[in-house]
Amino acid sequence: xxxxxxxxxxxxxxxxxxxxxxxxxxxxxxxxxxxxxxxxxxxxxxxxxxxxxxxxxxxxxxxxxxxxxxxxxxxxxxxxxxxxxxxxxxxxxxxxxxxxxxxxxxxxxxxxxxxxxxxxxxxxxxxxxxxxxxxxxxxxxxxxxxxxxxxxxxxxxxxxxxxxxxxxxxxxxxxxxxxxxxxxxxxxxxxxxxxxxxxxxxxxxxxxxxxxxxxxxxxxxxxxxxxxxxxxxxxxxxxxxxxxxxxxxxxxxxxxxxxxxxxxxxxxxxxxxxxxxxxxxxxxxxxxxxxxxxxxxxxxxxxxxxxxxxxxxxxxxxxxxxxxxxxxxxxxxxxxxxxxxxxxxxxxxxxxxxxxxxxxx
Amino acid sequence: xxxxxxxxxxxxxxxxxxxxxxxxxxxxxxxxxxxxxxxxxxxxxxxxxxxxxxxxxxxxxxxxxxxxxxxxxxxxxxxxxxxxxxxxxxxxxxxxxxxxxxxxxxxxxxxxxxxxxxxxxxxxxxxxxxxxxxxxxxxxxxxxxxxxxxxxxxxxxxxxxxxxxxxxxxxxxxxxxxxxxxxxxxxxxxxxxxxxxxxxxxxxxxxxxxxxxxxxxxxxxxxxxxxxxxxxxxxxxxxxxxxxxxxxxxxxxxxxxxxxxxxxxxxxxxxxxxxxxxxxxxxxxxxxxxxxxxxxxxxxxxxxxxxxxxxxxxxxxxxxxxxxxxxxxxxxxxxxxxxxxxxxxxxxxxxxxxxxxxxxx
Ligand SMILES: Cc1ncc(COP(=O)(O)O)c(C=O)c1O
Ligand SMILES: Cc1ncc(COP(=O)(O)O)c(C=O)c1O
Ligand SMILES: [Mg+2]
Ligand SMILES: [Mg+2]
Ligand SMILES: [Mg+2]
Ligand SMILES: [Mg+2]
Numbered sequence: 001x002x003x004x005x006x007x008x009x010x011x012x013x014x015x016x017x018x019x020x021x022x023x024x025x026x027x028x029x030x031x032x033x034x035x036x037x038x039x040x041x042x043x044x045x046x047x048x049x050x051x052x053x054x055x056x057x058x059x060x061x062x063x064x065x066x067x068x069x070x071x072x073x074x075x076x077x078x079x080x081x082x083x084x085x086x087x088x089x090x091x092x093x094x095x096x097x098x099x100x101x102x103x104x105x106x107x108x109x110x111x112x113x114x115x116x117x118x119x120x121x122x123x124x125x126x127x128x129x130x131x132x133x134x135x136x137x138x139x140x141x142x143x144x145x146x147x148x149x150x151x152x153x154x155x156x157x158x159x160x161x162x163x164x165x166x167x168x169x170x171x172x173x174x175x176x177x178x179x180x181x182x183x184x185x186x187x188x189x190x191x192x193x194x195x196x197x198x199x200x201x202x203x204x205x206x207x208x209x210x211x212x213x214x215x216x217x218x219x220x221x222x223x224x225x226x227x228x229x230x231x232x233x234x235x236x237x238x239x240x241x242x243x244x245x246x247x248x249x250x251x252x253x254x255x256x257x258x259x260x261x262x263x264x265x266x267x268x269x270x271x272x273x274x275x276x277x278x279x280x281x282x283x284x285x286x287x288x289x290x291x292x293x294x295x296x297x298x299x300x301x302x303x304x305x306x307x308x309x310x311x312x313x314x315x316x317x318x319x320x321x322x323x324x325x326x327x328x329x330x331x332x333x334x335x336x337x338x339x340x341x342x343x344x345x346x347x348x349x350x351x352x353x354x355x356x357x358x359x360x361x
Numbered sequence: 362x363x364x365x366x367x368x369x370x371x372x373x374x375x376x377x378x379x380x381x382x383x384x385x386x387x388x389x390x391x392x393x394x395x396x397x398x399x400x401x402x403x404x405x406x407x408x409x410x411x412x413x414x415x416x417x418x419x420x421x422x423x424x425x426x427x428x429x430x431x432x433x434x435x436x437x438x439x440x441x442x443x444x445x446x447x448x449x450x451x452x453x454x455x456x457x458x459x460x461x462x463x464x465x466x467x468x469x470x471x472x473x474x475x476x477x478x479x480x481x482x483x484x485x486x487x488x489x490x491x492x493x494x495x496x497x498x499x500x501x502x503x504x505x506x507x508x509x510x511x512x513x514x515x516x517x518x519x520x521x522x523x524x525x526x527x528x529x530x531x532x533x534x535x536x537x538x539x540x541x542x543x544x545x546x547x548x549x550x551x552x553x554x555x556x557x558x559x560x561x562x563x564x565x566x567x568x569x570x571x572x573x574x575x576x577x578x579x580x581x582x583x584x585x586x587x588x589x590x591x592x593x594x595x596x597x598x599x600x601x602x603x604x605x606x607x608x609x610x611x612x613x614x615x616x617x618x619x620x621x622x623x624x625x626x627x628x629x630x631x632x633x634x635x636x637x638x639x640x641x642x643x644x645x646x647x648x649x650x651x652x653x654x655x656x657x658x659x660x661x662x663x664x665x666x667x668x669x670x671x672x673x674x675x676x677x678x679x680x681x682x683x684x685x686x687x688x689x690x691x692x693x694x695x696x697x698x699x700x701x702x703x704x705x706x707x708x709x710x711x712x713x714x715x716x717x718x719x720x721x722x
Binding site: 002003004006008009010011012013014016019020022023026027028032033034035037038039040041042043073074075076077078080081082085109112113194196201202203204221223224225226238239240241242243244245248321323324329 | 363364365367369370371372373374375377380381383384387388389393394395396398399400401402403404434435436437438439441442443446470473474555557562563564565582584585586587599600601602603604605606609682684685690
């Protein structure tokens with residue numbers, strides 16, 4: 001098999017052009033005589049790469065100077081602890097929307113460090129799983145922030161726009177839809193995203209945080225590498241950063257700029273999702289468990305009307321180079337993750353296969 | 362320039378064969394139709410890779426079952442906090458040897474979490490910088506462990522064998538000499554090593570820890586990803602691991618086994634170091650600031666008798682493909698890091714260049 005269309009939820013597909021470029025210069029980066037991963041991080045060459053990576057990221061999401069961009073070690077799950085540890089003193093409260101899998105993990109972690117006010121964010125409606133309308137939320141006004149997950153990867157539920165409450169004090173787990181569409185950063189105190197969907201390989205997390213919040217932060221007895229102000233002071237180089245991950249991110253950002261930026265990729269993303277949801281809705285065999293107004297443009301969850309055919313579906317898909325369509329172990333069914341790197345052609349091939357499969361069974 | 366000989370202290374040179382293999386399968390790993398970095402971490406394919414990586418690591422260092430091997434996010438600096446956070450309650454004490462740069466950072470971080478008893482580990486002797494003889498150490502017997510740095514990367518000072526004190530309760534920062542020689546793991550409670558010297562790219566750290574210590578650990582209010590017992594329970598997959606780093610580590614371990622393991626590479630390492638130190642000692646122009654009994658086999662620090670020639674030396678070296686010889690910004694001079702991936706030929710080329718340089722000036 002050559003390269004297939006990879007629908008993995010994460011670690012997820014990278015643009016083929018990016019991997020080809022990385023492949024080409026893997027042993028000798030920019031004619032320097034060694035790989036980028038063999039390069040000292042305090043050298044002018046690497047420092048320049050890091051600065052360019054940040055500049056491209058800022059350009060893509062239109063991030064002004066009073067927000068700091070951090071390339072951090074580790075994953076989104078680290079941020080589940082870092083956010084409350086930095087933002088909350090022991091007597092402080094914060095609001096968390098409880099959506100599905102990931103927000104529950106964020107809540108559980110935050111509860112180790114402070115009082116957390118939990119608001120149910122998802123409910124089952126006649127049309128399927130949906131976001132609870134904001135008019136029904138009851139939040140704690142004294143909360144320091146409101147935490148939500150812009151796109152719930154596992155069940156394929158996505159906010160179409162930012163909540164209105166806590167404007168400027170939103171904290172967002174943007175793991176699975178960052179860079180897929182423009183955002184209004186001024187609504188946020190902080191956003192974080194593990195790299196392994198729309199940015200690069202796992203093991204790195206991008207954080208954007210409003211700098212004026214640093215002075216209120218509770219960094220006493222917080223591990224140094226967990227302190228946002230310290231990481232910002234050292235420009236993501238308090239210690240050796242995950243340099244190869246940063247390099248790949250730089251190539252992805254360059255690629256995205258070449259595609260026309262997030263405004264352009266959003267159009268493609270919408271088209272891809274539309275194509276797939278339309279096919280599912282038109283079919284009596286496939287079913288989407290999510291209500292239309294809450295459906296994710298990044299992760300399309302669907303079920304077969306006969307779950308006994310699941311493994312046959314997956315097997316035949318794989319044989320045709322349609323990879324990693326299995327749903328999350330906690331939810332079953334299928335899930336097609338169609339992040340930025342998935343071309344329209346990949347989704348078209350999946351839709352054709354689904355229709356063929358339905359005809360045959 | 363083609364690939365040079367890269368003497369970087371870290372991120373450091375990888376074996377060229379490993380990079381070639383990674384290059385070959387970067388877009389299509391094992392015929393799976395995608396890159397290893399695009400692979401879901403809960404798939405059978407990745408799980409098998411992780412298990413094989415651990416098995417090879419255990420084989421290389423002869424690690425028995427009652428020690429757990431963890432592939433963790435982040436870097437050695439994370440461990441500076443994790444070790445005291447897990448091992449020490451607020452009233453507990455631990456002993457730390459104060460050696461140079463890195464151990465000082467470890468001490469500073471640990472002091473945020475508990476009482477630390479500091480013993481001076483390095484001193485200046487007539488022969489140069491040296492390890493203080495163990496007979497002169499005064500340790501706190503009530504300490505939970507003794508922390509030391511087996512190889513002080515920055516100044517090139519290395520323990521020839523484990524301290525005798527705190528046998529079984531040693532905690533070691535083994536960043537820059539892990540896998541360079543056999544170790545007697547039973548002397549240790551825990552060892553940790555950031556990947557970017559002898560293992561793989563930065564952004565991952567390997568931890569080996571005695572499992573029976575888990576029950577005493579202080580995991581209350583420690584971030585989940587900082588808890589050794591939890592990481593062990595989840596076999597390094599509490600969340601998405603740094604999967605591409607693990608993959609490269611697996612290739613490095615395979616390569617090392619092919620070289621004959623750590624016993625064989627130790628011989629080569631000794632030969633390389635001997636060659637370089639002999640050349641420095643034989644010369645009146647180059648000087649090693651470290652006493653013979655404390656010299657590192659991994660990082661060879663040396664100075665030019667006329668520091669004004671430093672930049673000319675570096676420039677000419679680079680032109681001949683001898684890269685990254687500049688000493689650490691805090692110490693100046695030169696440093697040739699000659700980890701496992703540096704072939705004997707690279708050191709010979711360096712020695713030839715040094716002799717030529719000396720002749721000419
Ligand atoms: C929305 C969301 N948040 C958090 C995470 C956790 O990320 P990690 O495993 O890198 O900690 C994921 C992982 O898929 C996710 O999709
Ligand atoms: C001995 C030693 N300890 C700790 C570190 C810190 O590693 P990191 O920058 O990955 O946190 C280094 C880095 O070179 C080192 O050589
Ligand atoms: Mg959620
Ligand atoms: Mg339908
Ligand atoms: Mg030290
Ligand atoms: Mg000399």
